[in-house]
Amino acid sequence: MPQKQTIARAKEDKRQGKSASTQAGEFVKEQMHRIRAGEHGARSTKQAIAIGLSEARRAGVKASPGKNASAATRHKAEQDTQAAEHGTSGSKETHARRAAARKRVLKRESTRAASTSELSKHARSSAHKRTAADRSAAARKGAETKGAAGRSAAAKKAARTRAANAAARRH
Template sequence: MPEKKTRQAAAKAKRQGKSPSTQAGEYVHEEIEHVREGKHGARSPQQAIAIGLSKARRAGVKVPRKKSSSSKKSSTRKRASTGKSTSSRKRATTKRSSAKRARASSRALKREGKSATSKRSLSAHAKRAASKRSSSSRSAAAKKAARTKGARGRSAAAKKAARTRKKAA
């Protein structure tokens, strides 16, 4: 169950008209914190992110499924692309996973380590993810970020960049 502050932050992002991925980011951030606190572990940064996205979908955030599924079976891929989130289906028709299965998955997560959400591994994951995107796509994202930052934010970012350059020199 997501924490109250996470649900409120996601709701605020939705009110502000931010994208579903931004709303879901709150849940992913919470999951990363859980791993760092030692509530459970994760095998990789991707696993922690996937758990967070799953929680977001259950909470009603309309996060789209992955476009190209790595699954070999076409039926699984079809189900993933057309499948509705748990929250949008009727509650009466959804089947709860057995207590034994839930217990097994939580125990398996508790056996995993915490290094998956270290700053180093998250940074490496972000770099790998960015490298898969085209140069124009990354540039467009940066331009959009600069536009939506506002004058004060841009000024602060410029000052920070100047400090970083000065430190590096």
């Protein structure tokens, strides 16, 4: 169950006209915090993201599955969307024993899925699956929507990072 603040942040993103994936990102971020806090774990970063996306869809975020999504993923996304439309967490109440079992299984999983190194690895592999043109277009769009002050700040940060990396290589 997502926290009220998470739902509020997602609604604020929607009001500002941000994309569904940005709205869903709030739920994914909450999942990462939960895992890091040790509330439960996840088998992989991909699973942690999937849990966040599922919660987002159930909260009413119109996040459609990717074009390469499997039939099972599409089915789950459809279920979550239907649950949001009916205003329930599902068509029927989840049996308490089943819910407890699900929680127990997640508690046994590692919290490593939300570590910075795993998230970094996942981001790199996800970016690698996209074409150079896609990545370039995303960067262009990001630069356009930043504004002059944002671009300037990003350029300064990039320069600092390059300098820090160069210094680390020298030592």
